[in-house]
Amino acid sequence: MKDYLAARLRDVLADLDDVPEGFAPELETPANPEHGDLSTNTALRLASELDGSPRTIAEDLAERLREATDSARVASVEVAGPGFVNFRYAEKHLQRGLKAILAAGDQYGRTTGHVGERALVEYVSANPTGPLTVGHGRNAVLGDAIARLLEHVGYEVEREYYFNDAGRQMRVLGQSVQARYEALAARRRGETVPTKTVEGAGGEPREVPERFPENGYQGAYVTEIAEALLDDPAFREKIAEAENGGHAPFQQAAEERMFAEIDATLRKLGVEMDSHFNERALYADEGDRQGEHISIDEALGRLREAGYVYDEEGATWLETTRTGKDQDTVLVKSSGEPTYRLPDIAYHAGKFERGFDLMIDVFGADHIATYPDVLSALDILGYDTGRVDVVIYQFVTLVRGGEPVKMSTRRAEYETLDDLVAEVGRTVLETHGRAEGEDGAADGFSEEEITRAGADIVRFFFLMRSPSSHLEFDLDLAKEASEKNPVYYLQYAHTRIASILRKAEEVGFSFEQTGADGPDFSLLTHEAEQDLIKALLRFPDAVRQAADAREPHRVVTYLRAVANAFTQFYAHCHIIGEERPLATARMHLAKAAQTVLRNGLVELLGVDAPVRM
């Protein structure tokens, strides 16, 4: 409808003189329903150009638009306020729209604007040095939801996880595991293990084995990995045979285990990657490189050719002062090792070579300073950086009992995503169990049930805020299995519809009891019915706007409006007890509302849409 009116508006404007070249008319849904279903400010915007009063221009536009629009779609075109032109939908249009929603079913909400385009969404991208934290959770869920949004507007989407297992961090992890392993082995042999004291969680002193590396990873998971390895005869044998005492086998084993754990954590949250990209692939020789990747040598060579690279003090620099920064940037250290920036540049150049039309990076606020360098380099290399979109999300503060929870990975002061999901899920189920009066049920939940319940809430909490907004994750609120928890409001609306339809069929109503032309939607004249249909018809546009902005929280905002409109309908319009034609029409409307809620919750937000609660 918006597209239709925009087109008519352009037609009308084409007949007017003095309309500026390229003038793009705007249509919006007024906040106040008294101002119609759609509104345009065109007359106000053109007043100075056309040299007339906004009101007069608006009257003229309205007159022409009445002629130009189909009365089966537009019921009225009115001028209001300082010069707005307001449109009201024809009932016929609502009836047709409702029919279209039902026909589209679980495809409703998808649009085709970007069909034929390919998008790469890079997210999570945490090196496997430890379990995913709450912060990674926001990244993962946000990236996943953005990928879903892009798919809904037609993109073919690839989800990629970028990591580097060759750096210092991973070496330190390997050494940390090795130190724990050797200490455990010695203890099992009855030997005393020499220890030293380092700074641990909260600045408290902490005893670690003497061979524990500087800035080693103190988390319990390191010891757990060491224990598991010690209990693995094959691994013990491997260590015994190697005899060089290096950390390499420990690092490798730790990486494998961490990745398995990370994948499991992501899967719990419904996040699945299409590909993992190891930075190591960028070091491969030219002839050896996989597919269309750009190696770091090639990227550096091309930057040098472009004249933006120089050598000084043994290091290789990129002249970022020429791209608006106040410092140049080191690409290769005097040790001969590249900084992380160079592989980043090569990796992104490779994305272009792989033929993506849109490349999205999801980064935490702590990476804010690094991506401009990458974009500058891509620009120098001749790539269209307009196709790269960096989504920066602000940090998550976990609040428990009104107090913020501090987090730091290395010193083992953190809340893992797994813990968060489990804590939330368990508490919610226990509370729910009590609410249902199922005494003793508290202990009876499977890990799977806990995960499902927790994952829905965690996903929803991460998605309900704008990425640019600091996110306060209130554990106490998340754990409330009550009306306080916003995710239930949407799920409950969906459940309620399922319940109504179930009940209606039980007492003999049916979707099939319609005339030859299907249900008679012209019977849906109640204000609550009309408002609900209008809300449902906005869905594709809401999805499009959320996708364009890369902001999944807009979907949440929209779905709340739908749930609210449905609740009004529920309160005022019954099914059981009504004449069959009206009851049947209402069943179809309820079904359409359920479709939108389901598609939004399940397909876009990735949370469950239960039929019973």
Place this chain on the structure above:
RNA sequence: GCGCCCGUAGCUCAGUGGACAGAGCAUCGGUCUUCUAAACCGGUGGCCGCAGGUUCGAAUCCUGCCGGGCGCGCCA
């Protein structure tokens, strides 16, 4: 010092340059013998951080200040 993000109801946050600024929670009051009360209805509560500017019109755009967060390394 420089860069980016944020500052909207008591709290957590929505708010595509538009027509009287919204939601949830909290608080006060009302609603279950009719399709699920995890719900609904109503009340209280705002110099949209401050000051300028652009505009017919600014919470929204620009500038400056104030306050909070994150960065600013031959760490990632």
